[in-house]
Amino acid sequence: MIGTDQTSVIEREDLQSLFDVVIARGYVPVGPTVRDGAIVFDEVCRVEDLPGGWTEDQDAGSYRLKRRHDTALFGYNNGPHSWKKYLFPPRAKLWEAVKTENNGLTVREAEDTKRPFAFIGVRSCDLHALQVQDAVFMNPKHPDPLYAGRRGKALVIVVNCGQAAKTCFCTSMNTGPRAEGGYDLALTEILDGDDHYFIAEPGSPDGYSLLAGIPHREADSADVLAAQECTKRAAEQIGRKIEISDVKDLLYRNYDNERWDALERRCLTCANCTMACPTCFCSKVEDVTDLTGGHAERWREWDSCFTMDFSYIHGGSVRPTTRSRYRQWLIHKLATWLDQFGMSGCVGCGRCITWCPVGIDLTEEVRLIRASEKDKEADDG
Template sequence: MTNSDKAFVIKRDDLQRLFDVIITRGYTPVGPMVRDGVIVYDVLRRVQDLPEGWTEDQDAGTYRLKRRDDSALFGFNNGPHSWKKYLFPPRSKLWEGKKTEDGGFTLKEVEDTERPFAFIGVRSCDLHAIQVQDKVFMNEHHPDPLYTDRRSRALIIVVNCGQAAKTCFCTSMNTGPRAEGGYDLALTEILDGDDHYFFAEPGSKDGFSLLAEVPHEEADSDNFTAAEKGTKRAEEQMGRKIDISDIKELLYRNYDNERWDALEKRCLACGNCTMACPTCFCSKVEDVTDLTGDHAERWREWDSCFTMDFSYIHGGSVRSTTRSRYRQWLMHKLATWLDQFGTSGCVGCGRCITWCPVGIDLTEEVRLIRDSENQKDIANG
């Protein structure tokens, strides 16, 4: 429950009213839809845009859409997109400059013209991912202006998970499958025969305000039980798990583990895991000019620690091997991130497993490293 200890019921047929209110208030509603054979996040205008009756089959290196046997609107887990592409865009212009007639140069910072976003269908793991990136981009010493502005104006509508994919391990990371706070409104989709409704928990003043304009009724004990069953079902379906009890110390002790050599033989250094990850934040800055040299622009773009150029300094790349780049990614995600930001960089969403073309499984690699250490202890008596 939220701090308000209040929960309500919104009928499926009244969900469009929620969309209408969000749009009327000046938000751009963003949420899941089916496109190009996957479930992506894009601008929504109506309930019919949602992936009604669709789910996915996910495993290591595998993603396939398939039909459900019901009309669930949020009966899926996660596609390749995460909400970071709206708060931390893949490509954004920082400034532009123009040469003046007197030989000078005028500089103009680019203003963000996007309307505030309403994120509809945020999973608990992804809500935690947003909060992880808050620590990166909204720290008190060097806040990122674009991220900070978009985040402060965003409306967060969670939809709690009623199922888990084979690659999910949010329970191991204590990030789901049910959101406990940090949202404006949390919904749990309930399908019980012909009864289709959303168990709604407002988590902020904006959440209560939205709910006031949408037909609803107070939840009863049966509604609470149905919502709890959905969460329990998702917990029981977790496809992966990972022991994080001493994860930082484990990885620090195994910096030279031979498992990194085995990973180098499989990893393509394609960077898919970093692009799909909801918390990765590596970027690069590039300056461009027109052919005359009178106009210049500076752009920030997503980058990946798997690229050779990312660690390039005078004289060459610091991490010149795939072994060193994969180790950097995994150790930063699960170990050094804790030192840097006070939290793990992994939320257990499983995207890095699903979207790895060769099916490298982060949870399995950690287990193998742990097992190799245990075997050494046994051998040493």
């Protein structure tokens, strides 16, 4: 899309009108903001709510906010939150039921009362994560009404990355750092001396309409080049890598690899990786009644394949060991997901690496499994 005559420039001082326009059009703007020592997603109505001048250091098991030397509004990468918390809420009522006369039962589906969301500051990896969850929750045979309803109405405003965290590996997963489509509007933030502006590329009728409501000028070739340089810089900063061309077959061959035993000793089964992951979709349900016993509700909550309860059937948990639970997670993410949904379950955002309390790095695990095969070949040879 970049380079078309619709590519525009929005000056930094005009960015507030982006928020004003989405609010005027009935959206709840949500995006990054600083809270509790991290950059999280919440309602953001003003440019001042954004983490201006902040960035962070991320590495395996480590996340620290720090000040930038400039006033960039999007000069950081992903924090612990992902957009799934809006479309697939951590806890949501599915329905309520009442006992009626003669022992009868009436079930009423929960209504979604939320106004549509405008996601502001979606990174390219997270844009792909939305598409990964679309395949789960918008299966045409039985879509999830809550997810499908919110997703259909949501406005997606991308901000392309101008820097990479140490845990990023979108370039391995072909998910970034530049968003190539599937958004309403994509912004690239440019800081050049005293100039501070955004290259804006509309990607949908809603995006064109949104842009029309914001003061902007046509981008020239220098602007377009600056935007390309920005994401190129991010790509060059990426240090982590997964060789994905054959990763499915590699993992399918290695259900019995000794690396899983090493993970048995390291992994705490805390489930942080699955909570932080923008694509993990597993859930449990909770059935509750009120004190009269005549009113019942079902709630859906995020769950994790790292819990014992997750695979419990009569007689015990199918995956009682840490080894088998980590293996389930990793092989699902990088291998079985391909068979299930025709795409990888990993978008290379690196959250699971940063937010693992013991710093387990899936890129390293894949590399070690691959290396163990090579060692074995050498021994056999």
